Amino acid sequence: MASENLSNCSKPPDFQHTLYAITYTVIFIPGLLANSIAVWVLRNYINKKSKAIIFMINLASADLAHVLSLPLRIYYYINHTWPFGRFLCLLCFYLKYLNMYASIIFLTLISVQRYVFTANPFKAKDWKRRYDVAISVCVWIVVGSACLAFPIYRSSGMTNSTSCFADLGTSKMTGGTTVGMLIAAELSGFIIPLTVITYSTVKTRTQLKINSLEGIKEKGKRKALWMVMMCAFVFIICFTPYHISFFFYVLVGSQAIQNCVAQKIIMDFHPISLCLASFNCCLNPILYFFIASEFQNEMVKHGSSVIRMRLTSRESVSSMSP
Template identity: 60%
Template sequence: MAYPDKYTEIFKMGSNSTSTAEINCNVTNVKFQYSLYATTYILIFIPGLLANSAALWVLCRFISKKNKAIIFMINLSVADLAHVLSLPLRIYYYISHHWPFQRGLCLLCFYLKYLNMYASICFLTCISLQRCFFLLKPFRARDWKRRYDVGISAAIWIIVGTACLPFPILRSTDLNNNKSCFADLGYKQMNAVALVGMITVAELAGFVIPVIIIAWCTWKTTISLRQPPMAFQGISERQKALRMVFMCAAVFFICFTPYHINFIFYTMVKETIISSCPIVRIALYFHPFCLCLASLCCLLDPILYYFMASEFRDQLSRHSSSVTRSRLMSKESGSSMIG
């Protein structure tokens, strides 16, 4: 299949990321992924920026009661906002097929993508676990301190930030070629020990363990609805917790499950461990779709805040009502002065 000159140039620019298996299987999937990435990021940017900015502002300013996983929601919103702010550069590159900025900025944007994904996974897991734990152990919830959530969040940022460093490092080859970025970055081959270690940590800590925790929280929260409610804990509180856990599970499975299923095959294709052409084509074809689904969490997470956190809705409604009353009073006072 013949490509226009600009796609041929991009393919040459990204030749360092092309494995032997891709060449042998005659994989030429460059053209569609540029339009897919550009379209997806354009659709996500404005709604994601507005929703996460508003959510972060409301969560930080209007919620004085920092329990019920509010601290984790704030950190989740920060993670989403960091990725959203890098989208204009991604959109520019996938439309123009040219990177005019510093190489370090490209690797930073590349790094923020994976930082957002794994930080979101951790904070979604923490939200599910805390809501479930507080529902099952309400007396322990009364003694829980806000600084515990702050400490856990700080630990997550440090651990996830460090664990995501290999992603840009593996793609930082051919540093003299400043025209390519993102999907066209080169790929460094790893030795067997490093490869097994990276796949194990990414799949176990970033997918398997969170899946088990979220599934357990969903199961325990569902069972709690069948038990008689306590005097200070009505059935509505349990239903709110169940909706929260279900929403976390939905975001997790929609956005992150496809990527981690395909991640093993994609990495082994890049390392030329897998050479079967059907698997090579499937892994490379679905990789862009999986990354786009992962970015979709920037739109789904604000839905989690608004529809699942009663405090968020209450404070947002109160703020809207107060603004409306202020405007009406100012209009009335202005009319009386004129009259």
């Protein structure tokens, strides 16, 4: 009887399907538009000398890949059935975590690069774009390989072909494997990036204060501070709740936490933390639209050219009219 009551405590909350459906519906349109425009503008209209643009393109691409999978998620959580097959289910599941950890790494890289180039301007001049490309390729290989653990962990639980995502079961793992996976995910995906982003933000702010005391006013360094602060903000809002929740979620799954009330709180909070993690697709574009001055300039130029074309066409039509 006690075992049965405990299993009821660790059941997923009844509201999670509704929560996921609403969250992904809210995210889909703004996330699709913002990241599609970001990829297009960053690839074609940004000055090639701009720093961190390669990392921003990869960040926007990671967000776009996740956003494009959201309609299938929305369909499932509304209809409570999955007619698209095992492969698409696991692919969409994989893209969720690929987006999360790729975003974490690229936000960290943007923060570090902005701090280093702010503190050492000569390094910025000597830095080659191909270095960023090489780093990005390495990130995708490492993160892509590491994130395969998530669909593998859940794939054996796919006993029902019409179930997917939150309704998948989990593979049985030994205590050592569970601890190893938990430590690796928390260290590489949360603690180390959080420490690095925090350090970059504090040091960039300190550098800006030193410049102010010396009477140096550099607009570029102030923008760099806003950028690393935005990276920290996105990380704290989107990824910190999930990684705190994930730690206790794994403990519940391994029966390390036996208290019924604690299990219920953890299981209720877990889907909320996953939804917060998905909002990074809408928050990351703020880096491009409101902080990267080059991005703003190119958007203004593009908008101005469109307006001029429309005015020219109207003038041509009016001149031809009697």
